Amino acid sequence: MITVIAGGVGAARFLSGLVQVRPPEEITAIVNVGDDVELHGLSISPDLDTITYTLAGAIDPVRGWGLAAESWQAMETLGRYGGTTWFNLGDRDLGTHMYRTERRGEGAPLSQITAEIAAGWGLELRLLPASDDRLRTKLTIDGVDGRPIEIGFQEYFVQRQHSVPVRAIRFEGAGEAQPAPGVIDAIADAECVVIAPSNPLISIDPVLAVDGVRDAVTAARERTVAVSPIVAGAALKGPADRLLEELGHSSTVVGVAELYAPLASTLVIDEADAALASAVEESGLRCVVAPTVMSTPAVAAALADTVLESIVPDE
Amino acid sequence: MITVIAGGVGAARFLSGLVQVRPPEEITAIVNVGDDVELHGLSISPDLDTITYTLAGAIDPVRGWGLAAESWQAMETLGRYGGTTWFNLGDRDLGTHMYRTERRGEGAPLSQITAEIAAGWGLELRLLPASDDRLRTKLTIDGVDGRPIEIGFQEYFVQRQHSVPVRAIRFEGAGEAQPAPGVIDAIADAECVVIAPSNPLISIDPVLAVDGVRDAVTAARERTVAVSPIVAGAALKGPADRLLEELGHSSTVVGVAELYAPLASTLVIDEADAALASAVEESGLRCVVAPTVMSTPAVAAALADTVLESIVPDE
Numbered sequence: 001m002i003t004v005i006a007g008g009v010g011a012a013r014f015l016s017g018l019v020q021v022r023p024p025e026e027i028t029a030i031v032n033v034g035d036d037v038e039l040h041g042l043s044i045s046p047d048l049d050t051i052t053y054t055l056a057g058a059i060d061p062v063r064g065w066g067l068a069a070e071s072w073q074a075m076e077t078l079g080r081y082g083g084t085t086w087f088n089l090g091d092r093d094l095g096t097h098m099y100r101t102e103r104r105g106e107g108a109p110l111s112q113i114t115a116e117i118a119a120g121w122g123l124e125l126r127l128l129p130a131s132d133d134r135l136r137t138k139l140t141i142d143g144v145d146g147r148p149i150e151i152g153f154q155e156y157f158v159q160r161q162h163s164v165p166v167r168a169i170r171f172e173g174a175g176e177a178q179p180a181p182g183v184i185d186a187i188a189d190a191e192c193v194v195i196a197p198s199n200p201l202i203s204i205d206p207v208l209a210v211d212g213v214r215d216a217v218t219a220a221r222e223r224t225v226a227v228s229p230i231v232a233g234a235a236l237k238g239p240a241d242r243l244l245e246e247l248g249h250s251s252t253v254v255g256v257a258e259l260y261a262p263l264a265s266t267l268v269i270d271e272a273d274a275a276l277a278s279a280v281e282e283s284g285l286r287c288v289v290a291p292t293v294m295s296t297p298a299v300a301a302a303l304a305d306t307v308l309e310s311i312v313p314d315e
Numbered sequence: 316m317i318t319v320i321a322g323g324v325g326a327a328r329f330l331s332g333l334v335q336v337r338p339p340e341e342i343t344a345i346v347n348v349g350d351d352v353e354l355h356g357l358s359i360s361p362d363l364d365t366i367t368y369t370l371a372g373a374i375d376p377v378r379g380w381g382l383a384a385e386s387w388q389a390m391e392t393l394g395r396y397g398g399t400t401w402f403n404l405g406d407r408d409l410g411t412h413m414y415r416t417e418r419r420g421e422g423a424p425l426s427q428i429t430a431e432i433a434a435g436w437g438l439e440l441r442l443l444p445a446s447d448d449r450l451r452t453k454l455t456i457d458g459v460d461g462r463p464i465e466i467g468f469q470e471y472f473v474q475r476q477h478s479v480p481v482r483a484i485r486f487e488g489a490g491e492a493q494p495a496p497g498v499i500d501a502i503a504d505a506e507c508v509v510i511a512p513s514n515p516l517i518s519i520d521p522v523l524a525v526d527g528v529r530d531a532v533t534a535a536r537e538r539t540v541a542v543s544p545i546v547a548g549a550a551l552k553g554p555a556d557r558l559l560e561e562l563g564h565s566s567t568v569v570g571v572a573e574l575y576a577p578l579a580s581t582l583v584i585d586e587a588d589a590a591l592a593s594a595v596e597e598s599g600l601r602c603v604v605a606p607t608v609m610s611t612p613a614v615a616a617a618l619a620d621t622v623l624e625s626i627v628p629d630e
Contacts (some may be wrong), residue, residue: 041356041416073386077410081435083417093391093407101356102398120396 003028003190007203008047009158011196012054018301024124028186032135033129033208037154042097043104043147056121066091086159111180130207133177137206140168162239166246176233187216192311199240200259218265225310228256232272257283266310318505321493322518323362324379326511329368339439343501347537348444349521353468357412358419371436382407401474426495445522448492450520455483477554481561489524502531506526507626510541514555515574532578538580540625543571547587572598581625
């Protein structure tokens with residue numbers, strides 16, 4: 001069994017490669033819920049949905065999020081009234097949030113709802129939210145008067161298009177949030193644990209912040225391999241590079257290596273960073289150099305193979 | 316000022332006639348909220364929306380409810396998961412429910428939200444929910460084992476397509492629900508109060524069940540005129556005829572007259588029922604015979620004129 005610690009787009013692409021080289025029923029993804037948000041009364045889980053839609057082949061290929069063949073009629077009506085429209089919700093996508101909200105109202109835990117939604121798209125891998133409990137990523141930024149204010153993840157990521165400096169990150173609810181059923185076992189029992197090429201600070205960290213998850217990954221360190229989301233000093237998507245700098249890390253594969261050294265025994269870095277391989281190894285991880293920019297399904301599959309081969313002897 | 320006690324489709328058509336013969340800013344509609352429902356976490360107010368969309372010229376002319384140029388992508392996704400799809404919510408329409416839910420989450424009362432939505436469509440008349448408080452129409456029907464069960468209005472009206480016999484009707488919350496701001500004054504100060512051609516038992520009664528409303532209408536009886544929703548013994552739309560029978564009333568204009576005699580001094584009946592005019596008057600109301608089937612805007616405007624002339628001397 002392979003277990004992947006996952007954020008959104010980068011993890012979704014990696015998983016779409018992994019299901020080409022491993023039977024999906026042998027794969028578990030443990031997915032970040034720190035980005036989850038309630039808007040207009042609806043429960044929205046962006047990372048879970050990005051992975052589901054991507055693996056279903058239903059993601060919009062141009063936007064990289066949301067569903068293909070999407071329409072935006074609900075948002076247009078909402079805008080007519082001056083409602084909150086900075087978080088774009090397509091009409092097709094809305095059905096997912098309506099279902100999740102309906103089922104939560106009936107008392108179903110997020111993990112069960114997630115399985116139902118995955119089944120609705122015919123997915124055969126196991127998608128687990130990191131926790132069924134409420135956990136929310138909060139970011140401290142400078143307010144208009146210069147004093148620090150704390151905002152929610154989507155207020156940072158979408159409303160401000162991650163264009164403001166971040167002073168601190170906190171995971172609200174982390175003290176109480178328990179791992180969803182199966183999460184700890186999926187890490188403990190995996191032949192290989194993969195930390196997907198997601199943002200270490202806002203996609204992977206909130207998964208690790210769930211009670212017992214960081215310890216479980218640490219205990220599995222020899223079987224754990226991370227894929228760097230930083231290529232040539234930059235994030236392929238999103239603010240990982242700037243966040244690393246702002247929060248005192250190096251925005252290079254070496255900075256990533258330093259963060260992941262306690263958790264993973266191997267770091268896969270892109271060929272563009274080959275010159276940093278020995279610096280990565282000085283952080284205490286084995287370093288594997290491979291193409292990591294998953295521009296096609298074939299590259300994603302090859303990357304998945306490389307990751308598994310770095311840990312699993314027979315692959 | 317003219318005040319209309321209103322349900323859904325019949326009231327909406329009457330109001331669309333009234334705004335042709337009176338300045339909209341002189342018109343207040345007090346609208347039933349007993350049909351309101353929460354689905355998928357969204358707050359839905361069908362009668363308020365039917366009136367708003369109708370007066371905005373945006374109602375779907377074929378269905379008679381919901382918006383024209385509607386799409387159904389959200390429902391299609393919801394159906395993929397086996398979610399609750401018996402209550403059809405179009406994509407355009409969803410934006411209204413999202414806005415209402417968002418504003419309620421911010422603590423805004425329904426009356427304020429209703430005004431904002433009406434303003435979003437450029438309406439100039441005043442739409443008031445009967446109450447800002449929770450009031451829900453509940454119907455007792457026979458369960459599968461023959462024992463009585465109580466269901467919500469939409470479970471009766473939409474899910475069962477009002478095809479089951481009703482044993483009793485109750486307005487949950489009626490004991491506590493206070494009239495929305497302006498409701499009592501709108502009745503007390505009106506030169507004419509109109510009871511719209513809506514279902515007396517499930518559209519008008521829940522408005523009257525709000526604390527103080529029945530008394531206010533009774534006090535305005537000499538200025539109050541009702542329009543019969545029953546024509547030739549049948550409801551033009553919906554189950555009014557069967558409900559009247561099932562609950563011990565006559566499903567004729569005489570049955571309507573008996574229900575409204577304590578509240579209204581005049582009943583407008585359709586020409587098809589002209590032969591029952593004297594029987595209506597025996598119930599203690601003046602009877603006006605006129606075309607009431609509002610198949611065109613011109614008929615609706617003429618009916619509005621007839622209604623006002625029956626009360627207001629100068630019209």
